[in-house]
Amino acid sequence: MPVAHRMRGALALSLMALLCAAAKPAPMLIDRQGSFTVGGTVIGDAAKSLHCDHGFVEYQIPAHPRKTALFLWHSASVQAWQQRWDGGEGYQSLFLRRGFPVYLWDGPRVGRANWACEPYNVTPRIGTDQMNFMAWRFGTADGAWFPGVQFPKTDPQALDQAMRARYDEFDTTPNALLQGGAAAKAIDRIGPSVLVTNSAGGLRALVAATKSDQVKAIVAYETPAFVFPEGEGPKGSTGPIDSIRVPMADFMKLTRIPIQIVWGDNTEKTFWRGSVALTRQFVDLVNAHGGHAEILMLPDVGIHGNTHIAFADLNNVQVADQLSLFLKKNKLDLR
Amino acid sequence: MPVAHRMRGALALSLMALLCAAAKPAPMLIDRQGSFTVGGTVIGDAAKSLHCDHGFVEYQIPAHPRKTALFLWHSASVQAWQQRWDGGEGYQSLFLRRGFPVYLWDGPRVGRANWACEPYNVTPRIGTDQMNFMAWRFGTADGAWFPGVQFPKTDPQALDQAMRARYDEFDTTPNALLQGGAAAKAIDRIGPSVLVTNSAGGLRALVAATKSDQVKAIVAYETPAFVFPEGEGPKGSTGPIDSIRVPMADFMKLTRIPIQIVWGDNTEKTFWRGSVALTRQFVDLVNAHGGHAEILMLPDVGIHGNTHIAFADLNNVQVADQLSLFLKKNKLDLR
Numbered sequence: 001m002p003v004a005h006r007m008r009g010a011l012a013l014s015l016m017a018l019l020c021a022a023a024k025p026a027p028m029l030i031d032r033q034g035s036f037t038v039g040g041t042v043i044g045d046a047a048k049s050l051h052c053d054h055g056f057v058e059y060q061i062p063a064h065p066r067k068t069a070l071f072l073w074h075s076a077s078v079q080a081w082q083q084r085w086d087g088g089e090g091y092q093s094l095f096l097r098r099g100f101p102v103y104l105w106d107g108p109r110v111g112r113a114n115w116a117c118e119p120y121n122v123t124p125r126i127g128t129d130q131m132n133f134m135a136w137r138f139g140t141a142d143g144a145w146f147p148g149v150q151f152p153k154t155d156p157q158a159l160d161q162a163m164r165a166r167y168d169e170f171d172t173t174p175n176a177l178l179q180g181g182a183a184a185k186a187i188d189r190i191g192p193s194v195l196v197t198n199s200a201g202g203l204r205a206l207v208a209a210t211k212s213d214q215v216k217a218i219v220a221y222e223t224p225a226f227v228f229p230e231g232e233g234p235k236g237s238t239g240p241i242d243s244i245r246v247p248m249a250d251f252m253k254l255t256r257i258p259i260q261i262v263w264g265d266n267t268e269k270t271f272w273r274g275s276v277a278l279t280r281q282f283v284d285l286v287n288a289h290g291g292h293a294e295i296l297m298l299p300d301v302g303i304h305g306n307t308h309i310a311f312a313d314l315n316n317v318q319v320a321d322q323l324s325l326f327l328k329k330n331k332l333d334l335r
Numbered sequence: 336m337p338v339a340h341r342m343r344g345a346l347a348l349s350l351m352a353l354l355c356a357a358a359k360p361a362p363m364l365i366d367r368q369g370s371f372t373v374g375g376t377v378i379g380d381a382a383k384s385l386h387c388d389h390g391f392v393e394y395q396i397p398a399h400p401r402k403t404a405l406f407l408w409h410s411a412s413v414q415a416w417q418q419r420w421d422g423g424e425g426y427q428s429l430f431l432r433r434g435f436p437v438y439l440w441d442g443p444r445v446g447r448a449n450w451a452c453e454p455y456n457v458t459p460r461i462g463t464d465q466m467n468f469m470a471w472r473f474g475t476a477d478g479a480w481f482p483g484v485q486f487p488k489t490d491p492q493a494l495d496q497a498m499r500a501r502y503d504e505f506d507t508t509p510n511a512l513l514q515g516g517a518a519a520k521a522i523d524r525i526g527p528s529v530l531v532t533n534s535a536g537g538l539r540a541l542v543a544a545t546k547s548d549q550v551k552a553i554v555a556y557e558t559p560a561f562v563f564p565e566g567e568g569p570k571g572s573t574g575p576i577d578s579i580r581v582p583m584a585d586f587m588k589l590t591r592i593p594i595q596i597v598w599g600d601n602t603e604k605t606f607w608r609g610s611v612a613l614t615r616q617f618v619d620l621v622n623a624h625g626g627h628a629e630i631l632m633l634p635d636v637g638i639h640g641n642t643h644i645a646f647a648d649l650n651n652v653q654v655a656d657q658l659s660l661f662l663k664k665n666k667l668d669l670r
Contacts, residue, residue, distance in 0.1 A: 027364035027398040033428055034418040037499040048462035051498035058417070063362040078447060082393070083369040093368055111447040112413060115501050116459055123454045127383035163386035164372040166450050 028096050029063035038189060039182030040108065043117050052117040055182040056106040057190075062096045068192045068216055068332045069101040073183070075199035077165040078104050078111065080312040085162050086152040091196070091311050094320050099335070103190060107179030107204065111167045122168050129163050136162070136308040137266050146266050150305040150313035171200055171241050180207025187212045194332055196323070198309060200224060200241055202261070209257065210250040217258045217332055219323055222308050224275045226282040227251065233285055239274050255291030258330045259283075262296045262322070264306030264313075272308070296322065363431050364398035373524060374517030375443065378452050387452040390517040391441040392525075397431045403527045403551055403667045404436040408518070410534035412500040413439050413446065415647040420497050421487040426531070426646050429655050434670070438525060442514030442539065446502050457503050464498050471497070471643040472601050481601050485640040485648035506535055506576050515542025522547045529667055531658070533644060535559060535576055537596070544592065545585040552593045552667055554658055557643050559610045561617040562586065568620055574609050590626030593665045594618075597631045597657070599641030599648075607643070631657065 040054025058078075072081040072091060081104060082090045092102050106113040109120070125131075130143065138153075139145040145153050152158040169175075187193045187208065194217045195205040202223030209215040210227065225241040228234070229251035234243070261279045263272075279295050286293035298306050303318055310319045327333040375389025393413075407416040407426060416439060417425040427437050441448040444455070460466075465478065473488075474480040480488050487493040504510075522528045522543065529552040530540040537558030544550040545562065560576040563569070564586035569578070596614045598607075614630050621628035633641050638653055645654045662668040 024366075027366050028368070029362035030365055031359075031362050032424070033363070034422075034425060035414045036418060036422075037414070037496060040499060042464075043459070044461035044464075047465070049464045050459055050461045051464060051495065052459055054499045056412075056414070077391075079370045079372070079391070083371060087369075087371075089367070090369060106447070111449070112441070112502055114446070114449060114457070114503050115499065116457060119456065119458045121454065121456050122449070122451060124378070124385055124387055124450075124452055126379035126385045129377075129379075129384045129386060130382070160386065161372060164375060164389045164450065167447055168449050 025097070028093060030096070031061045031063050031065070033060040035059065037113065039185040041117060050117070052115050053108045053178065053182070054113060054115070055108050055179065055186060056111065056113040057186050058104040059101065059190075060092070060096055061101045062099055064099065064335065065101045066099045066333055066335050068194055068327075068334070069103055069190055070095050071103045071105060071183070071187060071190070071193045071195050073105050073107075073195055073197040073201035073205050075169065075197070075201040076309075077167055078106065079161075079165045080198065080309050083161075084312050084314065084316055085158040086155060086314060088314075088316070090316070091320060094317065098324060099333075101190075103186075103193070105183060105186065107175075108182050109175065109178070110169050114168065120170075128166070132163065132166070134270070137264065137270055137272065138162070138307055140269070146269075146305070148265075148305040149307060150310075150315045151307060152314060169200075173242055173244055176200070176204045176207055176244060179204045181211060183208040184211035184215075187214045190214065192216045194219060194327065197221065197223070198311070203227070203241065203244065206254060207244060210246055210253045215257060217260075217326075217330055219260045219262065219326060221262050221310055222264065222272070222275070223261055223279065224272075226278065227254065228282070228285065234278065234281055238278055240271070243278075252289060254293075255286055255289045257292070258326070259286065259291070259293040260296055260326055261293070262298065262310065262319075264298050264308065264310045265304050298322070360432070363428060365431070366396045366398050366400070368393075368395040370394065372448065374520040376452060385452070387450050388443045388513065388517070389448060389450070390443050390514065390521060391446065391448040392521050393439040394436065394525075395427070395431055396436045397434055399434065399670065400436050401434045401668055401670050403529055403662075403669070404438055404525055405430050406438045406440060406518070406522060406525070406528045406530050408440050408442075408530055408532040408536035408540050410504065410532070410536040411644075412502055413441065414496075414500045415533065415644050418496075419647050419649065419651055420493040421490060421649060423649075423651070426651070426655060429652065433659060434668075436525075438521075438528070440518060440521065442510075443517050444510065444513070445504050449503065455505075463501070467498065467501070469605070472599065472605055472607065473497075473642055475604070481604075481640070483600075483640040484642065485645075485650045486642060487649060504535075508577055508579055511535070511539045511542055511579060514539045516546060518543040519546035519550075522549045525549065527551045529554060529662065532556065532558070533646070538562070538576065538579065541589060542579060545581060545588045550592060552595075552661075552665055554595045554597065554661060556597045556645055557599065557607070557610070558596055558614065559607075561613065562589065563617070563620065569613065569616055573613055575606070578613075587624060589628075590621055590624045592627070593661070594621065594626070594628040595631055595661050596628070597633065597645065597654075599633050599643065599645045600639050633657070
């Protein structure tokens with residue numbers, strides 16, 4: 001190859017290296033990170049015992065952190081907080097870059113906290129893939145993608161990752177109470193925190209907020225069930241997961257913090273429309289008692305195509321910007 | 336308070352802040368991080384299916400990384416790689432600071448990968464606390480600490496964390512094969528890796544090394560069972576966990592990489608003495624076939640008091656230095 005060609009090739013390569021370096025974000029600066037267990041109980045006696053039913057917390061504290069932590073509470077797999085389906089950065093990294101201490105939570109009996117005090121059986125359910133596709137609003141029940149859905153639908157690897165982003169969980173009221181109690185202990189240890197949740201995680205976080213004063217706000221992506229005061233709110237079944245009734249004194253604790261429930265696109269085409277209606281009942285009831293709850297329909301602010309897991313969707317930076325706005329408005333982003 | 340006093344107080348505070356800042360290590364620089372699932376299968380049919388039996392990988396790539404990754408493979412909880420029992424940094428952070436890409440692994444059916452293809456039951460076993468205390472060599476079976484043990488034994492919080500650093504695992508040959516197969520796929524995706532393991536994780540990693548050419552070395556803390564070639568090695572039971580027999584062609588793959596099996600202190604006072612003897616048989620057999628295996632008894636290099644989980648002990652920096660030495664000697668620390 002003539003020297004001129006080689007030089008041109010080298011120049012092109014250097015230019016590419018420069019461009020790539022420019023496109024690559026600066027490294028995250030992590031002051032400290034680790035994990036701990038919290039809550040739980042001890043069964044047996046001094047001679048023969050078992051520590052069990054704790055939760056598992058994984059944390060990262062960036063350099064020069066903001067004062068309030070984000071406590072990310074999944075309802076399928078922590079992976080959805082760590083990674084977008086196309087491999088882009090999840091909320092964990094996005095909000096570390098924005099200066100927040102970030103905590104990932106596996107509640108008692110879930111994931112890395114599945115060291116339970118009671119026996120349980122796990123039964124694989126064939127058909128869960130199709131159920132998730134529909135319930136996560138990737139598309140309709142017959143397997144067709146929603147037009148404009150914020151999912152890398154031509155990438156089979158992305159769908160494979162989404163279908164595997166699950167681990168065993170327990171959508172029962174006793175488990176929600178167990179998880180809410182353990183999380184409250186975690187948050188007491190962590191200090192001022194915003195609970196950022198997905199799906200049934202939102203219900204569990206509402207329980208936690210009745211038990212820890214360190215919960216400073218809740219931002220919940222698509223909550224199917226809520227905490228209501230005894231004697232008020234909807235009667236009977238509230239949808240796919242049972243809501244939880246608490247004494248009015250506990251419910252009143254939810255009126256002292258800002259709460260935002262976020263919904264994505266296409267809800268009205270699916271069973272989620274019932275949960276959106278329930279969200280409005282919850283928000284209205286909190287506010288009727290002097291609270292500060294709101295519902296954010298992403299399409300109403302021009303953000304379209306989001307699934308049940310908006311924070312892992314292709315446009316998750318846009319969705320994250322809405323969370324940043326909320327944190328700023330509520331002075332939860334101070335250093 | 337007189338101004339002079341206030342000034343002196345402020346000065347003392349600034350001095351303290353300076354001293355603390357000096358003691359605090361520089362932040363870790365993380366280029367990218369996230370998680371993904373890998374391996375696994377799909378059961379059912381196109382109309383009704385379930386993705387299951389994958390493993391879960393959590394990763395961090397530091398700025399200016401070395402070429403070879405560390406793949407940390409626990410046998411109780413990933414927490415032991417993340418955090419020392421007294422809250423100090425675990426191997427995850429220590430080796431990120433030393434420039435290595437670090438991967439944490441939950442094998443199929445374990446922790447965040449417990450989305451199994453087969454039903455299973457979990458039964459809490461009261462008495463596991465006492466069994467761990469003894470099996471992890473914190474002390475004797477009657478609950479007395481070993482003298483000089485590298486555990487913060489006066490801190491009840493530390494013992495609580497240790498007793499909770501478990502999640503369900505399955506010490507069976509089929510599970511070791513399942514995990515080894517999925518890990519090999521993970522490592523094929525990651526590239527050149529050193530498998531760093533604890534306890535039964537070592538057996539599973541040996542299986543993985545027969546299935547992926549990207550396994551460049553194994554450093555195993557306290558392996559109770561090994562991979563042996565059919566027709567050679569020990570006969571009958573090999574201790575608390577079954578060893579695995581493979582065709583000679585697969586065993587020969589283990590002769591092509593450096594392998595170090597590390598043991599802590601007090602092994603001869605416990606049932607682990609049998610596993611140390613088995614380690615010598617394994618090392619001798621690998622080397623008789625032209626391999627590069629070695630046993631490192633930490634007390635032989637002046638490192639005393641280590642438990643079954645040396646990398647989470649109080650002196651884990653000293654133990655980590657031995658790993659750094661091994662990596663350097665084998666040119667596995669190049670950038």
